[in-house]
Amino acid sequence: xxxxxxxxxxxxxxxxxxxxxxxxxxxxxxxxxxxxxxxxxxxxxxxxxxxxxxxxxxxxxxxxxxxxxxxxxxxxxxxxxxxxxxxxxxxxxxxxxxxxxxxxxxxxxxxxxxxxxxxxxxxxxxxxxxxxxxxxxxxxxxxxxxxxxxxxxxxxxxxxxxxxxxxxxxxxxxxxxxxxxxxxxxxxxxxxxxxxxxxxxxxxxxxxxxxxxxxxxxxxxxxxxxxxxxxxxxxxxxxxxxxxxxxxxxxxxxxxxxxxxxxxxxxxxxxxxxxxxxxxxxxxxxxxxxxxxxxxxxxxxxxxxxxxxxxxxxxxxxxxxxxxxxxxxxxxxxxxxxxxxxxxxxxxxxxxxxxxxxxxxxxxxxxxxxxxxxxxxxxxxxxxxxxxxxxxxxxxxxxxxxxxxxxxxxxxxxxxxxxxxxxxxxxxxxxxxxxxxxxxxxxxxxxxxxxxxxxxxxxxxxxxxxxxxxxxxxxxxxxxxxxxxxxxxxxxxxxxxxxxxxxxxxxxxxxxxxxxxxxxxxxxxxxxxxxxxxxxxxxxxxxxxxxxxxxxxxxxxxxxxxxxxxxxxxxxxxxxxxxxxxxxxxxxxxxxxxxxxxxxxxxxxxxxxxxxxxxxxxxxxxxxxxxxxxxxxxxxxxxxxxxxxxxxxxxxxxxxxxxxxxxxxxxxx
Amino acid sequence: xxxxxxxxxxxxxxxxxxxxxxxxxxxxxxxxxxxxxxxxxxxxxxxxxxxxxxxxxxxxxxxxxxxxxxxxxxxxxxxxxxxxxxxxxxxxxxxxxxxxxxxxxxxxxxxxxxxxxxxxxxxxxxxxxxxxxxxxxxxxxxxxxxxxxxxxxxxxxxxxxxxxxxxxxxxxxxxxxxxxxxxxxxxxxxxxxxxxxxxxxxxxxxxxxxxxxxxxxxxxxxxxxxxxxxxxxxxxxxxxxxxxxxxxxxxxxxx
Numbered sequence: 001x002x003x004x005x006x007x008x009x010x011x012x013x014x015x016x017x018x019x020x021x022x023x024x025x026x027x028x029x030x031x032x033x034x035x036x037x038x039x040x041x042x043x044x045x046x047x048x049x050x051x052x053x054x055x056x057x058x059x060x061x062x063x064x065x066x067x068x069x070x071x072x073x074x075x076x077x078x079x080x081x082x083x084x085x086x087x088x089x090x091x092x093x094x095x096x097x098x099x100x101x102x103x104x105x106x107x108x109x110x111x112x113x114x115x116x117x118x119x120x121x122x123x124x125x126x127x128x129x130x131x132x133x134x135x136x137x138x139x140x141x142x143x144x145x146x147x148x149x150x151x152x153x154x155x156x157x158x159x160x161x162x163x164x165x166x167x168x169x170x171x172x173x174x175x176x177x178x179x180x181x182x183x184x185x186x187x188x189x190x191x192x193x194x195x196x197x198x199x200x201x202x203x204x205x206x207x208x209x210x211x212x213x214x215x216x217x218x219x220x221x222x223x224x225x226x227x228x229x230x231x232x233x234x235x236x237x238x239x240x241x242x243x244x245x246x247x248x249x250x251x252x253x254x255x256x257x258x259x260x261x262x263x264x265x266x267x268x269x270x271x272x273x274x275x276x277x278x279x280x281x282x283x284x285x286x287x288x289x290x291x292x293x294x295x296x297x298x299x300x301x302x303x304x305x306x307x308x309x310x311x312x313x314x315x316x317x318x319x320x321x322x323x324x325x326x327x328x329x330x331x332x333x334x335x336x337x338x339x340x341x342x343x344x345x346x347x348x349x350x351x352x353x354x355x356x357x358x359x360x361x362x363x364x365x366x367x368x369x370x371x372x373x374x375x376x377x378x379x380x381x382x383x384x385x386x387x388x389x390x391x392x393x394x395x396x397x398x399x400x401x402x403x404x405x406x407x408x409x410x411x412x413x414x415x416x417x418x419x420x421x422x423x424x425x426x427x428x429x430x431x432x433x434x435x436x437x438x439x440x441x442x443x444x445x446x447x448x449x450x451x452x453x454x455x456x457x458x459x460x461x462x463x464x465x466x467x468x469x470x471x472x473x474x475x476x477x478x479x480x481x482x483x484x485x486x487x488x489x490x491x492x493x494x495x496x497x498x499x500x501x502x503x504x505x506x507x508x509x510x511x512x513x514x515x516x517x518x519x520x521x522x523x524x525x526x527x528x529x530x531x532x533x534x535x536x537x538x539x540x541x542x543x544x545x546x547x548x549x550x551x552x553x554x555x556x557x558x559x560x561x562x563x564x565x566x567x568x569x570x571x572x573x574x575x576x577x578x579x580x581x582x583x584x585x586x587x588x589x590x591x592x593x594x595x596x597x598x599x600x601x602x603x604x605x606x607x608x609x610x611x612x613x614x615x616x617x618x619x620x621x622x623x624x625x626x627x628x629x630x631x632x633x634x635x636x637x638x639x640x641x642x643x644x645x646x647x648x649x650x651x652x653x654x655x656x657x658x659x660x661x662x663x664x665x666x667x668x669x
Numbered sequence: 670x671x672x673x674x675x676x677x678x679x680x681x682x683x684x685x686x687x688x689x690x691x692x693x694x695x696x697x698x699x700x701x702x703x704x705x706x707x708x709x710x711x712x713x714x715x716x717x718x719x720x721x722x723x724x725x726x727x728x729x730x731x732x733x734x735x736x737x738x739x740x741x742x743x744x745x746x747x748x749x750x751x752x753x754x755x756x757x758x759x760x761x762x763x764x765x766x767x768x769x770x771x772x773x774x775x776x777x778x779x780x781x782x783x784x785x786x787x788x789x790x791x792x793x794x795x796x797x798x799x800x801x802x803x804x805x806x807x808x809x810x811x812x813x814x815x816x817x818x819x820x821x822x823x824x825x826x827x828x829x830x831x832x833x834x835x836x837x838x839x840x841x842x843x844x845x846x847x848x849x850x851x852x853x854x855x856x857x858x859x860x861x862x863x864x865x866x867x868x869x870x871x872x873x874x875x876x877x878x879x880x881x882x883x884x885x886x887x888x889x890x891x892x893x894x895x896x897x898x899x900x901x902x903x904x905x906x907x908x909x910x911x912x913x914x915x916x917x918x919x920x921x922x923x924x
Contacts, residue, residue, distance in 0.1 A: 199707065531801065538830050566837075573831070581829050584825070585831075615840075617803065617832075620830075622829025622830075637831065
């Protein structure tokens with residue numbers, strides 16, 4: 001996948017857009033379908049379906065054409081192509097050639113069968129109503145990639161979307177499922193509507209329930225199965241969900257649709273489109289087959305401007321959770337999401353504008369440049385679960401929507417290594433620090449990453465220094481250094497040409513180093529000032545005194561600063577025998593003002609700043625300082641102050657406070 | 670043309686706040702639009718403190734830690750005002766009300782507003798003054814004075830007091846006149862003037878009063894009633910400190 005391409009043409013005057021994706025036709029890959037099958041629907045009343053067919057070969061080519069409608073297959077005139085020729089067919093015209101009006105066959109299917117040994121034709125179509133602006137893509141699907149009889153599409157608007165929906169304000173929508181039976185015998189189709197049950201459908205992180213539990217699939221995604229529909233031989237049915245929408249818990253941000261058919265894999269194809277009430281906006285959703293491994297990856301250009309949003313919808317079509325590798329590339333920078341894991345049947349919506357504007361660093365510290373308007377988004381499943389995705393580009397002003405599903409790899413990405421971050425960190429005894437384990441994946445052109453912190457096995461190299469729990473949370477126990485090691489086992493994959501299978505289960509480990517600091521002492525740093533109090537009152541008695549303010553630095557067992565924010569602290573002040581100022585109590589940072597010792601060592605809501613520092617104001621107010629109306633030095637009161645920082649009492653660093661009338665000394669200074 | 674609004678939270682604040690009084694600035698913050706906001710709180714005090722922090726509202730909260738007030742709260746608002754968000758929370762807890770006084774949102778239980786057993790209705794003694802002192806230290810001194818009323822120290826004649834107050838934030842010195850105000854009004858005034866923007870008085874639900882007849886208190890960091898000799902206590906926080914109180918470590922531990 002060195003290069004992926006897509007083409008978009010828009011007509012703002014008619015609020016219409018047309019988009020198509022480049023097809024990989026590299027010699028030897030043979031990705032072009034052996035048969036081309038498409039569906040038309042809603043014809044009549046001036047609406048036509050146009051089909052564009054291109055011969056990608058430098059040699060001539062030919063094809064047979066069949067039209068399925070009214071329960072029968074009809075042969076149409078064959079096609080011949082010159083080298084690299086493109087032909088445009090009108091379904092209305094083809095029907096007319098068979099003396100059938102479009103109104104008599106509003107739904108049907110077209111099949112193009114190349115007659116050469118090597119497929120060379122690609123095709124795409126469009127159903128257009130110039131009067132209303134109705135415009136929808138007519139995809140040519142390849143039944144041969146359908147390995148199971150289940151199809152799925154992702155993230156369609158339904159009803160009037162919620163205010164927080166990507167589709168908010170764009171109208172009221174009715175999804176249509178148009179299914180075509182490729183068999184000459186009847187079969188049934190079963191449609192299931194999947195929808196987000198709780199908030200978090202736009203999350204870029206691992207999801208949990210409000211109570212913190214991981215929950216089950218049904219907690220996150222609701223499912224409403226519809227009654228099975230009969231599909232006659234060669235029949236195409238346009239099933240509008242209008243009649244069943246009242247059974248859904250509307251409004252919804254979006255819904256996804258699953259279509260199961262009773263025939264063998266590849267015996268039916270389907271299209272899904274959500275039509276706005278006025279008919280001027282149709283949101284297409286291409287259906288992917290659950291057995292098509294190619295559906296589990298994507299790479300598309302994205303664009304953002306004042307009127308344009310790009311939304312990536314990702315759906316897990318399977319029954320197991322599935323991690324997703326995600327990256328955005330723009331202006332030479334890469335940005336990763338490492339915590340996207342889809343619950344079974346969950347559809348997640350990732351708004352690329354929100355992601356850009358959040359300016360939140362990824363696990364490598366990278367940001368999406370704030371002004372970035374164009375780039376590419378790439379994603380892939382990291383386990384062998386059926387997953388699909390599509391990039392929706394909404395142009396609000398034009399009332400148009402484009403859906404892109406450029407696929408890049410047939411297999412899940414393979415596990416290639418494990419990193420632990422940070423490589424080295426200093427933590428405080430008694431406090432916690434999160435280590436992270438990030439697994440790297442390759443095998444699909446680009447590297448991807450996923451956060452396996454909670455899934456890895458963690459161990460400490462020295463539990464007397466620091467312990468680590470199953471979530472990678474290290475807790476400082478004692479002074480020293482210890483390694484925090486994560487071990488994680490993943491899966492590598494191999495594509496057989498048809499199936500994606502596991503080829504290995506490698507395990508990797510890596511470590512970070514935890515240097516544990518123990519709060520041991522406080523040193524006075526900077527900001528030291530004394531203010532004389534000419535008068536003060538202690539419960540009614542007049543006195544005078546002094547206030548001193550300075551800043552403390554918390555130091556570790558080696559006398560080195562502990563530059564850690566949010567260490568809680570508190571102090572206790574105790575009387576000594578020297579009490580010449582007749583001080584009877586001390587107000588302290590935390591509670592308590594009575595007895596031989598005042599205060600508690602907390603914590604009580606005070607925390608160090610980002611440098612592991614805090615300010616202290618010590619004060620004294622004593623009538624003994626003012627025997628005749630003038631503040632004088634009348635002796636001193638010595639008290640001992642003991643601090644507790646981050647839960648660790650600094651018992652070996654008891655401060656001697658000398659309260660005097662014109663100064664307060666700490667340890668004699 | 671229709672536009673999709675996808676902002677998580679959008680706030681418009683008064684541009685010329687510096688030129689306006691605290692009350693006017695607060696009114697502007699309360700009237701600011703909120704495009705979307707979700708909140709989960711473990712009771713009224715938690716919910717209120719979270720929106721005080723989120724929307725930077727100076728706030729005084731007096732609540733009783735009973736079963737009703739600890740009922741969890743969870744809600745999402747779209748296209749409302751901050752005032753509506755605040756009202757939604759207060760209305761969810763019967764008996765509570767709010768008003769805006771002196772540049773502070775004041776949330777209280779109605780039956781306690783004029784209760785003589787509520788120390789917040791005490792008058793600050795005439796001798797109390799705040800002169801070139803930081804807000805946190807002034808709060809400690811106010812607490813000392815109030816404790817001496819609720820839990821009299823009975824200091825002997827000529828007794829002096831010493832003190833220590835420590836903080837990790839930078840505070841500017843204040844000079845305020847609080848004498849004659851109720852303790853509630855004094856706390857409002859401290860919140861209005863200082864870097865500390867939330868005061869929370871948590872009354873215990875346990876029966877009984879202090880020997881002097883006052884309702885007993887707890888704090889967020891001390892979730893049981895204090896000994897009577899140390900009554901009353903309260904929390905006096907900056908906006909940033911609120912969540913740290915409930916997670917007083919560098920990073921919160923996982924379960």
